[in-house]
Amino acid sequence: MSEKMVKLTINDKAVEVPAGTSVFAAAAMAGIEIPHYCYHPDLSVAGVCRMCMVEIEKNPRLQISCNTPATEGMVVKTKTDKVKETVKNVLELHLINHPLDCPICDKAGECKLQDFYSGYGLYESRMDYEKVHKPKVQDIGTIMLDSERCILCSRCVRFTSEVTKTNELGIFNRGDRAVLGTVDNKPLKNDYTGNLADICPVGALTAKDFRFKQRVWFLDKTKTVCTLCAHGCNTVVSRNPQTQKLFRVEPRRNPEINKSWICDRGRWDFHYVHDENRVPEPKRFVDGKWTEQTWHGAFQTLGEEITTEPTSMLVALSAQMTNEEMTDAVNTLSSLGVKDFTWVVDESVVSDSKPFDGILKHRDLTPNARGFEMVMKSLNISWMGTAQAVEKLKSKRFTRLLVMGLEGYEMPGLANLLLAAPAETKVALHATSQTAFLEKCDWILPNVSAFEKSGTLINAQGMSQKLKASVPKQFLSRDGQQVAWGLLQKSDRKPLSAR
Amino acid sequence: MKLLAPERRILTKDIETPNLFRIETYEAQGGYQSLKKALSLTQDAVIEEVKKSGLRGRGGAGFPTGQKWSFVPFQSGKPIYLLCNADESEPGTFKDRVILEKNPHLLIEGIIISSYAVRCHKSYIYVRGEYAEAAKIIERAIEEAYQKGYLGKNILGSNHSLDLVLHRGAGAYICGEETGLISSLEGKKGQPKLKPPFPAVSGFLNCPTVVNNVETLATIPWIIKNGGDAYAQYGVGTAKGTRLFCLSGWVNRPGVYEEEMGIPLTDFIEHYGGGMKDGAKLKAVIPGGSSTPPLTPEEVSQATLDYDSMTKFGTFLGSGGIIVIPEHFSLLLLLERLTEFYWDESCGQCTPCREGTGWLYKMMKAIEHGKGRTKDFEDLQKTARSMMGTTICALSDAAAMPVLGFLKKFPDEIKAHLKEGTEASV
Numbered sequence: 001m002s003e004k005m006v007k008l009t010i011n012d013k014a015v016e017v018p019a020g021t022s023v024f025a026a027a028a029m030a031g032i033e034i035p036h037y038c039y040h041p042d043l044s045v046a047g048v049c050r051m052c053m054v055e056i057e058k059n060p061r062l063q064i065s066c067n068t069p070a071t072e073g074m075v076v077k078t079k080t081d082k083v084k085e086t087v088k089n090v091l092e093l094h095l096i097n098h099p100l101d102c103p104i105c106d107k108a109g110e111c112k113l114q115d116f117y118s119g120y121g122l123y124e125s126r127m128d129y130e131k132v133h134k135p136k137v138q139d140i141g142t143i144m145l146d147s148e149r150c151i152l153c154s155r156c157v158r159f160t161s162e163v164t165k166t167n168e169l170g171i172f173n174r175g176d177r178a179v180l181g182t183v184d185n186k187p188l189k190n191d192y193t194g195n196l197a198d199i200c201p202v203g204a205l206t207a208k209d210f211r212f213k214q215r216v217w218f219l220d221k222t223k224t225v226c227t228l229c230a231h232g233c234n235t236v237v238s239r240n241p242q243t244q245k246l247f248r249v250e251p252r253r254n255p256e257i258n259k260s261w262i263c264d265r266g267r268w269d270f271h272y273v274h275d276e277n278r279v280p281e282p283k284r285f286v287d288g289k290w291t292e293q294t295w296h297g298a299f300q301t302l303g304e305e306i307t308t309e310p311t312s313m314l315v316a317l318s319a320q321m322t323n324e325e326m327t328d329a330v331n332t333l334s335s336l337g338v339k340d341f342t343w344v345v346d347e348s349v350v351s352d353s354k355p356f357d358g359i360l361k362h363r364d365l366t367p368n369a370r371g372f373e374m375v376m377k378s379l380n381i382s383w384m385g386t387a388q389a390v391e392k393l394k395s396k397r398f399t400r401l402l403v404m405g406l407e408g409y410e411m412p413g414l415a416n417l418l419l420a421a422p423a424e425t426k427v428a429l430h431a432t433s434q435t436a437f438l439e440k441c442d443w444i445l446p447n448v449s450a451f452e453k454s455g456t457l458i459n460a461q462g463m464s465q466k467l468k469a470s471v472p473k474q475f476l477s478r479d480g481q482q483v484a485w486g487l488l489q490k491s492d493r494k495p496l497s498a499r
Numbered sequence: 500m501k502l503l504a505p506e507r508r509i510l511t512k513d514i515e516t517p518n519l520f521r522i523e524t525y526e527a528q529g530g531y532q533s534l535k536k537a538l539s540l541t542q543d544a545v546i547e548e549v550k551k552s553g554l555r556g557r558g559g560a561g562f563p564t565g566q567k568w569s570f571v572p573f574q575s576g577k578p579i580y581l582l583c584n585a586d587e588s589e590p591g592t593f594k595d596r597v598i599l600e601k602n603p604h605l606l607i608e609g610i611i612i613s614s615y616a617v618r619c620h621k622s623y624i625y626v627r628g629e630y631a632e633a634a635k636i637i638e639r640a641i642e643e644a645y646q647k648g649y650l651g652k653n654i655l656g657s658n659h660s661l662d663l664v665l666h667r668g669a670g671a672y673i674c675g676e677e678t679g680l681i682s683s684l685e686g687k688k689g690q691p692k693l694k695p696p697f698p699a700v701s702g703f704l705n706c707p708t709v710v711n712n713v714e715t716l717a718t719i720p721w722i723i724k725n726g727g728d729a730y731a732q733y734g735v736g737t738a739k740g741t742r743l744f745c746l747s748g749w750v751n752r753p754g755v756y757e758e759e760m761g762i763p764l765t766d767f768i769e770h771y772g773g774g775m776k777d778g779a780k781l782k783a784v785i786p787g788g789s790s791t792p793p794l795t796p797e798e799v800s801q802a803t804l805d806y807d808s809m810t811k812f813g814t815f816l817g818s819g820g821i822i823v824i825p826e827h828f829s830l831l832l833l834l835e836r837l838t839e840f841y842w843d844e845s846c847g848q849c850t851p852c853r854e855g856t857g858w859l860y861k862m863m864k865a866i867e868h869g870k871g872r873t874k875d876f877e878d879l880q881k882t883a884r885s886m887m888g889t890t891i892c893a894l895s896d897a898a899a900m901p902v903l904g905f906l907k908k909f910p911d912e913i914k915a916h917l918k919e920g921t922e923a924s925v
Contacts, residue, residue, distance in 0.1 A: 047693040048848045050889050061888050067693050089885035093854040126878050128923040129861040151850065171688075171847070174671075176857040178847035 008074040015070075023065035023076055024052055034078055035087055035116045037094070037201045038153035039066040042259040043162060046154045050090045051116070054078045062086055087120045096127040097176065098202075099148045107203030109216040113151070132176050140168075141187035142264065143196055143205050147179045150204035156180065156196045163261065163359065164190040180204065191361065194267040198250055199260070209268050214240060214247045222470035223252055225457060226266040227320060227367035227407070227450035230350070231360050232459030233258035233266055237451060237470035246270050246451060246471055257463065263360050270451060272408060273474060277433050279446040280475040290444075295478065296492035298445060302428055303336075303490030305400065310337030313400040314389060316417055317480075319345040319366035321405035322455025322467060325480030326368075326375040329404055332488040334381065341381065342389035344403060345369050346412035353460050362460055365412055367450070367467075370458040386413055390420040399425060405480045406431035407449055430483055446477035453479045502770055503759045509721045509733070509741045510714070511757040514601050520636050522643040525604040531649055533720035537612040538657040540723075545616040549719065551727025553739030557594075558584055558675075558712035559788060559818040560893075561806060568617050568709060570699035577706040581619040582684065583610055585626040585633070585713045586668050586675035589788035589897075590840060591820030594743035595713035597755045599626065599633035602717070603640035607663065609716035611649060612723055614661045617709050622663050625680050628670040637665050672844035676892045677710040678702070679846065690846045691892035714743055735761030738805035738816075748784075748823035749776045760816075764794070764802040768823060779825035783909065787817020789837055790897030792904025793824070814904065830905055830912050835860070835867040841898030852895035855886040859902055871917040880906055 004019040010027050017026040025041070027034050037049035045067050053062040057075035062083060065076070077083065095113065102108045134147035157169045157180070168182045168189060182188065188196070197207040219238035226233040226249070234252040239245060249270050251262040272278070282293040284301075306313055315333055317326055330341065349363035356363050376383050384392070392398060401421055406414065406429065418437045421427060428443035429435070438444065452473045458464045473479075478486070486492060506512065518524045525531070537545050550565030571579055583606065587595040598606055606624075614622050626634050641663050644650045652660045671689045673679040678692035681703045702708025718740065722730045733740045738760035747753045750772030758767060764784065768774070775781060783793040786802070792814040794802055802808050809816045824833065842860040847853040859882055862875050883899035883906075890896075906913060 045693065047891060048850065050849055050851055053889070067695070069695070086885075086889060089881075090851055090889055093851050093858075093882075093885060096854050096858055126874075126881070127858060129858070129865070130923075132857060152847065152853070174673075174847045175842060175845040176847065176853050178853065 006070055006072045006074075008070050008072070008076060010076045011078055017070050019070075021070050023054060023056070023063075023068045023070050023074070026070045027054075027065060027076070027078060032078055034065050035091075035120060036066065037112055037151055038155060040155050040158075040199060040260070041253070042255075042261070043155060043158045043199075046158065049094070049151070049153050051087060051094075053083055053086050053090070055080050055083050084120065087116075088123065091116055091121050092123065092126070094151050095121070095125075097132040097148075098151070099131070101149070105149065105203040106206045106211045107149075107200070111203060112201035134179050138181075139187075140182050141189070142193045142208055143188060144208060144211060145180065146204050146206075147181070149202050150180045151202055152178055152180065153201060155199045155201070156205060159192075159196060159199060160188075160190065163195075164192050166190040169196075191263050191265070191357070192261055192359065194264050195251065195261045210248050218242070219247060222468050224451075224468040224470055225367070225465045226262060227457065227467065228266045228269055228365065229362040230352070230364040230367060230369060230460035231258065231355060231362050232367060232457060232461075232463065232465050233262045233360060234465070235262060235266070237270070239471050244471055246273055257459070257461070258360055261360060265361075269408075272433060273449045273451050273471065275433065277409070278475055279431060279434055279444055279477070281446060282476070283444045285442050290438075294492070295476065295486065298443065299486035299492055300490050302402075302443065303487045305426075306333070306336050306338065306402075306487060307490070309399070311339055312398055313338055313402060314340045314342060314393065314398040316342045316344050316389065316401065316403045317372060318403070318405035318407070318411060319343055319350075319369040319372050320407045320411075320450070321368060321372075321480045322453065322457055323368070323371045323375050323464075324455045325405060325453075325484070326372055327379065328481040328484040330375065330379055330381055332484040334379075336488060340392075340398070341376070341383040342386060342417075343369070343372050343383065344406065344411055344413045344417065345372070345386070347386050353462075364460065367459065368457045370460065370462055371456070371464075374458060386416065390416055393417065393420040393425065394422070396422055396425075401425055401427045402430070403427070404430040404447075404483060406435075406447060407433075409433050409435060411435075430480070432477070445483060446475055448473050448477045448479045452477065502762060502766065503741060503757065508757045509730070510598065510605070510717055510743060511755075514597065519602050520600070520604070520640060522604055522640065522647060525602070530604055531608055531647075533723040534608050534611050534649065535655060537615055537723045538655060538659060542616050542618060545612065545723065548722055548727040549616070552722045552730035553727075553734075553737070554715065554718055554722065554730065555737075555739070555806075556712055557714035557718070557742065557819070559589065559815075561816065564711065564715055567699065567711075568613075570697070571617050571707045571709060572700060573618050575707055578621065579617055579619045580703045580706055580708045581610065581614045581617055581622040582677075582680065582703060582708060582710045583622065583624040583713060583716055584675060584677065584680055584710050585624050585630070585637075586680060587630075587713070587818075588627055588672040588675045589790060589818045589820055590837070591747055591785060591822045592745050592788045592818040593747075594745050594755050594819055596630060596633055597743065598713055598717050599630060600636050603637050604644065605717045605720060606637075606713055607640055607644050607649070609719040610663060611644075611654065611661055612719050613709070613711065613716055615659045619709070620660050620662065622661060623684060623703075624663065624665045625674070625684055626665060626667055627675070628668045634665060634667050641665060671846075672840075673846045673892070673894060676894065679892065680710060681708060688846075690848045691894075693891055733759050735803070735805050736807055738807070742804070742816075742819050744771075744804065745818075745820045746772050746823070747820070749779055749825035749828065750774065750823050751776050758804065761803050761805045764799050764804055764821075767804060767821070768799075772823065775823070775825060779827065781823065782826045782828065783824040783830070783905075785820070785822040785824070785901070787815045788820035789822065789840070790900055791815045791817045792900050793908060795908050813907075829867075830909055831863070831867040831916055834902060834905055835863040837901050838863045838898065841894065845894060845898070849890035849895065851886045851889040852898065855882055855895060856898045858882050859886075859898060863902075865923065866913070866916055869916065872920045872923070873917045876906065876910075876914060876917055
């Protein structure tokens with residue numbers, strides 16, 4: 001409220017912004033796009049690409065908008081002939097030594113050189129001398145570097161110096177011999193390397209995980225959130241609509257949560273979605289071997305068992321479930337008479353509200369521990385802590401254990417729970433993947449991954465966010481809501497209240 | 500206008516005195532008396548005197564010195580730094596070297612007075628790496644000044660203290676640009692910084708910083724001794740005082756000569772340079788260091804050595820490096836060398852300069868090697884224009900200006916070497 005505001009005019013549009021805002025940012029707020037390569041909203045200003053030139057009244061020289069503070073009464077024009085001509089000329093200089101290898105470049109389709117050439121260039125190339133040659137196909141860890149494509153915008157250098165503070169990258173030499181490289185040719189070493197491929201406006205830095213896998217224009221995008229820790233980074237997930245396969249997870253800017261970044265784990269762990277280690281169909285351990293079952297059979301048998309002896313069962317809900325899954329699971333199972341609930345989570349870290357690395361990563365690897373607490377409180381149902389659950393399992397208080405909503409291979413807290421259960425305890429596991437504890441189980445029910453379900457999650461900061469399915473359900477998997485209603489109805493009829 | 504009488508010289512009157520670089524000799528010539536006078540004045544009075552003198556920066560840009568000093572926020576609570584720019588790198592410029600090597604105490608006295616005026620207690624002389632001899636001399640002079648109490652704590656019993664440090668560059672043209680110099684001094688890659696913030700507000704180590712050229716600072720003791728008004732008696736119009744001009748090229752007596760601003764260029768070349776070597780015919784003169792556009796013989800005959808006259812002919816007084824080019828010298832070779840220089844020295848930060856300097860050089864190299872094509876003429880002009888006013892610092896403009904200047908004023912010589920053709924080669 002106390003922030004001082006300044007009024008200015010950009011392309012005849014009145015804009016009011018906090019004092020100190022750059023003309024570039026003010027234009028962005030007004031929905032006016034200014035071409036740029038080096039500017040990035042979450043990095044310091046470098047002012048080196050010289051593309052964001054604008055005309056400012058009473059100033060004979062064009063100014064770069066990224067480093068010009070908006071002032072009261074300023075009159076800015078971003079599309080005059082003088083601006084367009086200058087931007088075109090600067091763009092030409094960006095491209096004279098660029099290899100123009102779009103057909104074999106992975107960035108094609110989302111490359112800012114291509115975009116701005118269409119918008120501001122469209123000239124015949126004048127430069128026909130031998131281009132400057134620089135090293136290509138350089139392996140710098142998770143990322144490949146092509147120095148010839150690099151336009152030396154320094155975004156990546158600023159990222160490693162300002163965000164990860166690991167300083168692996170630098171620009172070496174000067175003039176048109178300047179090249180991007182890693183210090184002493186050592187590979188990148190931080191947990192956020194994938195962001196370098198995102199912020200590279202051209203095809204100089206490409207992620208090994210994605211390059212040559214798919215042309216970007218074949219991909220459909222879904223806005224969702226990451227579920228691999230309690231931070232709840234906002235993401236965009238890309239899938240090929242023909243093959244229905246996931247290809248990429250990228251950050252989606254949210255200044256309050258993850259700025260423009262995600263960690264490498266959040267970016268590249270999605271492969272398990274299509275992994276052969278997924279649980280393909282319900283299975284039951286009968287006569288010393290695993291046998292395939294139908295969902296109908298599973299619901300009938302398990303539902304019957306719960307109804308018969310509800311108080312001998314402990315239900316453990318993974319903090320990976322959405323609020324909706326948890327609500328339905330608790331409601332339906334309670335109505336069957338179940339009284340004892342616990343959660344699958346590492347309780348020692350759930351109270352951390354801040355990332356342990358000062359960037360994004362949380363020790364709590366579940367996305368919805370806060371959600372679990374809220375759901376249980378809102379339903380007025382008490383739950384036992386993990387230590388108590390372990391004690392009670394060991395003392396044979398329960399003869400049955402149902403663990404719901406597990407995702408991935410290693411769930412913190414799961415091992416303690418399963419190892420605490422005596423051999424005679426009947427264990428049913430609702431999980432995406434085959435864990436190391438299958439021998440402890442009697443039933444295994446295929447769970448959907450977070451990429452296959454929608455719902456609400458509450459992150460460590462207490463912000464509730466939407467999770468949105470980006471691929472169809474894989475194999476015969478069912479989400480927590482479907483399992484809850486199936487158990488209640490003891491049949492595979494699709495319940496009316498779930499989706 | 501009459502030539503400057505030797506006894507009226509401001510900077511070089513005593514320059515030939517043997518052992519002037521020794522502090523005893525300098526003191527015997529009246530050295531460090533201005534410092535005593537300055538310390539008896541208020542700091543603002545010193546700034547006022549410099550403002551009155553009309554002194555403009557001698558590094559090349561010609562910004563009024565007193566005005567530059569008054570931009571410093573004296574009450575910011577941060578330390579204030581005064582940096583002496585001794586990174587004289589513009590081809591054709593070698594005037595600061597004369598002061599550095601022959602009269603280092605004049606510079607040091609100027610620095611102490613200026614530091615007093617701008618409330619600075621730590622100052623650096625950034626000398627270009629190639630000036631190894633000058634560095635040795637300055638180092639020793641600083642030591643002498645400390646021993647005599649002109650540097651250090653409570654200078655001459657006053658409240659003013661100053662530490663002065665000599666820093667040698669590693670040989671980059673761009674470190675003579677004031678913010679490039681600051682980056683280099685901070686231990687970073689020598690690259691200019693974005694403005695705003697301006698160095699006066701946030702420069703060296705993000706503190707208020709004044710960067711002044713050697714010649715500028717060396718002028719300060721005279722101004723304090725004789726008064727700003729006396730200094731303003733020299734020169735013409737907006738060009739007050741004298742300047743050290745560096746005369747090079749096809750003349751009989753190349754060298755550094757102090758002259759009052761406003762005198763005719765022809766008189767200067769004739770009198771000091773002893774005219775053209777071998778009686779050669781004049782083709783062109785580069786008036787202010789290699790980045791300034793040239794003058795034709797016709798323009799040379801009308802030009803006077805001051806800012807306004809140069810502006811009239813589309814060029815600048817720059818760093819005072821006057822390069823005389825004879826009729827027989829190839830402008831193609833000259834431009835090839837110049838474009839190569841700026842291509843080599845571009846820091847590579849801003850795209851127009853990084854890419855443009857290389858392209859200009861490729862084109863000039865091809866033309867010089869007889870492989871120029873008609874299209875190159877226009878391409879040279881268009882590329883050079885794209886480089887003007889589009890970068891952080893002026894190196895890009897410095898590379899483009901001579902190309903545009905020579906193409907505009909000597910189109911026939913360039914065009915005569917261009918052929919119709921399509922094949923590009925270097």
